[in-house]
Amino acid sequence: DAKTTQPNSMESNEEEPVHLPCNHSTISGTDYIHWYRQLPSQGPEYVIHGLTSNVNNRMASLAIAEDRKSSTLILHRATLRDAAVYYCILRHTGTASKLTFGTGTRLQVTL
């Protein structure tokens, strides 16, 4: 499985944008970039995914570098409820293949 690298932790103030980076220099052409987050005492939850183009949904935006070797998850206005561990995962296209989690980025949001 291709590897991802994320900072261990980041901090943000409430209502400010947050940019969570992820490096994946060994990504293959058939790997999708997925982001999940895990709130305290809960299972992970899907945030967003993309292949080549930038993606937006109600939770976040995903910006993918032109060479696909890095990506950035953007939370437009962080709230206290966004405090979680954010995982960047490469997933092979096709059937419901496994998710390979790293250690993720722990996001702290303060008032």
Place this chain on the structure above:
Amino acid sequence: DAGVTQSPTHLIKTRGQQVTLRCSPKSGHDTVSWYQQALGQGPQFIFQYYEEEERQRGNFPDRFSGHQFPNYSSELNVNALLLGDSALYLCASSLRSPSYNEQFFGPGTRLTVL
């Protein structure tokens, strides 16, 4: 619509015992995956079931086994428990369809081995 449910919530066992954890997938989902999450780590893939068969397996010993029932629910069995098996066990459900990308996770079962 109930999401993924798991039982029990917490469990305490002693070394050498056996344990069975249960998972009901989100309505309409046909594929169940199990993950082990040690404290401070990301979840690690154990195995995945579809059509009542194990389809993919992670790097776990055969003390870890599973089953999927015709109603798509699933069990995870762990034999000869070790202290290192203490972890949060997560179940995730999805659809087998290649166009379906999202996995839904349950809240997990916290297993403590003494």
